[in-house]
Amino acid sequence: xxDLASIQEKTGNLYESIAIIAKRANQINARIKDxxxxxxxxxxSLNDNLEEINENKEQIEISRFYERMANPSIQATHELLNxxxxxxxxxxxxxxxxxxxx
Numbered sequence: 716x717x718d719l720a721s722i723q724e725k726t727g728n729l730y731e732s733i734a735i736i737a738k739r740a741n742q743i744n745a746r747i748k749d750x751x752x753x754x755x756x757x758x759x760s761l762n763d764n765l766e767e768i769n770e771n772k773e774q775i776e777i778s779r780f781y782e783r784m785a786n787p788s789i790q791a792t793h794e795l796l797n798x799x800x801x802x803x804x805x806x807x808x809x810x811x812x813x814x815x816x817x
Contacts, residue, residue: 717792725795726802732795735802739791751781 723729794800
């Protein structure tokens with residue numbers, strides 16, 4: 716549970732704050748997905764031998780690491796509340812994420 720007033724005060728409008736969080740969460744999710752796929756591509760060509768068992772263990776550990784990470788929406792909310800998201804109002808209704816710290 717989050718204090719909605721603290722989320723709302725970042726933009727003056729709760730729904731605009733949530734839209735920014737959603738956009739940042741999508742960015743985080745895409746980055747994590749790309750990282751995971753790059754790491755798992757190393758295991759694409761496995762041989763049927765003892766090395767395969769060890770490589771599968773490494774693959775499982777990589778997958779577990781990403782499973783333990785916080786949900787992208789939780790990360791994005793944390794970034795917004797800690798002023799780590801930079802955004803700009805493009806028009807009366809929408810905000811565009813300009814940059815964020817990793």
